[in-house]
Amino acid sequence: MFFWAYRTNIGVIIMSSVIEDTQPSGSASLSLLQRISYGSLDVAGNLLYCFGSTYILYFYTDVAGISLAVAGVILLLARIIDGIDAPIWGIIIDKTRSRYGKCRPWFLWLPLPFAVFSALSFWSPDISMTGKAIYAAISYMIASILFTGLNTPLSAILPLMTLSPKERLVLNSWRMTGGQIGVLLMNATALPLVAFLGNGDDHAGFIYTAITFAIISCALTLFAFKNIREMDTDKIQHEPKLPMKKSFAAMKGNWPWILMVLANLIFWIALQQRNTTIVYYLTYNLDRKDLVPLINSLATIQILFIIAIPFFSKYLAKTWIWVGGLLVATFGGVMMWLAADNITFLIAAWILGNIGSGIACSMPFAMLGFAVDFGAWKTGIKATGILIAFGSTFCIKMGSGLGTAFAAWIMNSFGYVPNHAQSAAGLEGIIWAFIWAPALLFALAAIPLLFFRKYEAMEEKIRHDLETVNS
Known part of the structure; x- marks a missing residue:
């Protein structure tokens, strides 16, 4: 009742005050x-x-x-x-x-x-x-x-x-x-x-x-x-x-969507695993828990590169920008392992890894719209909601949950003991959970995208065909 009252009373007041502008055309800049x-x-x-x-x-x-x-x-x-x-x-x-x-x-x-x-x-x-x-x-x-x-x-x-x-x-x-x-x-x-x-x-x-x-x-x-x-x-x-059956039918044969969901799910598993275990690595492997606030704040440097993505797209296909971000994240992980207890080197590698993951994180949101267009072009069904929900929200939440679980399983299998000095095996488990498993998963996420490029090459034709139909 509360929600309905809000929607019908306050909502009507707000809606009535909105002056509808001309709707945007398909290809116009906003x-x-x-x-x-x-x-x-x-x-x-x-x-x-x-x-x-x-x-x-x-x-x-x-x-x-x-x-x-x-x-x-x-x-x-x-x-x-x-x-x-x-x-x-x-x-x-x-x-x-x-x-x-x-x-x-x-x-x-x-x-x-x-x-x-x-x-x-x-x-x-x-x-x-x-x-x-x-x-x-x-x-x-x-x-x-x-x-x-x-x-x-x-x-x-x-x-x-x-x-x-x-x-x-x-x-x-x-x-x-x-x-x-x-x-x-x-x-x-x-x-x-x-x-x-x-x-x-x-x-x-x-x-x-x-x-x-x-x-x-x-x-x-x-x-x-x-x-x-x-x-x-x-x-x-x-x-x-749109009937539910048709919503799911929009997934059938939509290979751009399937490839992006696979890549995005693997990416979020890797990202959550890396971000969850950094505190363990700093606390137990380096004995520098005091660095946790600094390390977390430095991740925001990725904003500068996210802003620059439209500039990169003038010279690179979106697929290669996404793949490039994943490979930079992989390389950053390897560099953190090479840094060992060199804090300056570690911080530089952490920043590099976050630049890569920041770019890779942003690309699916920009590209899933093409999967919706591809489905509408191929099947005549524009199931925007369910395709985007699976491709973004589901991948984020399921990937984050799996990433946290995988990190716990890896560390537990190596004998990690909370709130105690770790054995050599326990420290090795933290390294695997923080560095090697995420790095391997970042690289693995790039593989489906190698098959995506051929579909991206069709983007202009699909957009033109849809604009013709809509007009």
């Missing part, structure tokens, strides 16, 4: 305002969601008093649900028909519920411990589901905003830069805000900080809703809803 607005969606999402994913475990155990075992079960269940809800949201988007298109209306309907439940995740009611655990599980899982509901149309709307490959690449650079800014702002302000707003009370500090981030996130998402546009909304509004 305005600076639309690019900024698209980027602001990832600032909004990362600011709030990354605050939750970074600090929720600490809040549960050290503030709310929930046991580590119970907190672990809550987070595990959330990850399992994450693997299921992405394709469901994709199907929902494919069935959405509104005056604002398929994806854009969700930026009006979901930001307030997402903000509310994200903030409520950092509130611990004064009830029994069992009640606290149940409340924590429900609030966090709903927040996670709503985040998927916002993040899926964020990716899916890109091919609906423009048919131009060049403009999609530019928009994606704005998005990825916005995402990095969101993470940077969260990392820089979260704990100082907790200390300031709580005035010594961590429980108050966390809930007030969550509310602050929730308000900013909601405002940025509504700002984006007001300014971005989908193509052909009149046509979409009167199209019959």
Whole structure:
């Protein structure tokens, strides 16, 4: 009832104030305002969601008093649900028909519920411990589901905003830069805000900080809703809803999509495994846990290279930019092994690896739109939602879960013992989990892309054919 009241009352007020601009044409460049607005969606999402994913475990155990075992079960269940809800949201988007298109209306309907439940995740009611655990599980899982509901149309709307490959690449650079800014702002302000707003009370500090981030996130998402546009909304509004069977039929024979999903899933396994185990490598292998904040902050240097991707695309095919990023990430891992205990060399190698992974991370979002176009061109079915949901959100969440699990399995198999000096075998296990397994997976992710290039060469013809049909 709360959600419906928000959608029908507040939503109507906001919608009635929006002046509809001329819809973008398929090949036209979009305005600076639309690019900024698209980027602001990832600032909004990362600011709030990354605050939750970074600090929720600490809040549960050290503030709310929930046991580590119970907190672990809550987070595990959330990850399992994450693997299921992405394709469901994709199907929902494919069935959405509104005056604002398929994806854009969700930026009006979901930001307030997402903000509310994200903030409520950092509130611990004064009830029994069992009640606290149940409340924590429900609030966090709903927040996670709503985040998927916002993040899926964020990716899916890109091919609906423009048919131009060049403009999609530019928009994606704005998005990825916005995402990095969101993470940077969260990392820089979260704990100082907790200390300031709580005035010594961590429980108050966390809930007030969550509310602050929730308000900013909601405002940025509504700002984006007001300014971005989908193509052909009149046509979409009167199209019959896409049956689920047809949504899945769009995957059949869509080799560009299959190859990108495979590459992106492997990439996220590698990325999560590397990023999860850096703290173990610094703590146990180098005895330099003090470097963790510095190392994590240096990862933001990749923003400069994400911004430069449209420039690179003038000279290189998008496939080779993606492959190049993966190979640079692989090389950075090998260089970290060669650095051994040379901290300067290690930091340089870490930066290099993050530049590569940053480029590789951004490319699927820019290129999945082509897979949607290919499916529409080949089958006549434009199943934007489910293709993008599997290709982006599912890969991120499933890959991140598998990456964390693989890291734990590798270290455990070598005899890792928490909070103790490690044996030689335990230290070797950390090296494998942090360096060799991610490096091998980064390289492995490049293999499907070698077969993708021939499809990218068809992009201009497919775009031309679709523009002809749409006109």
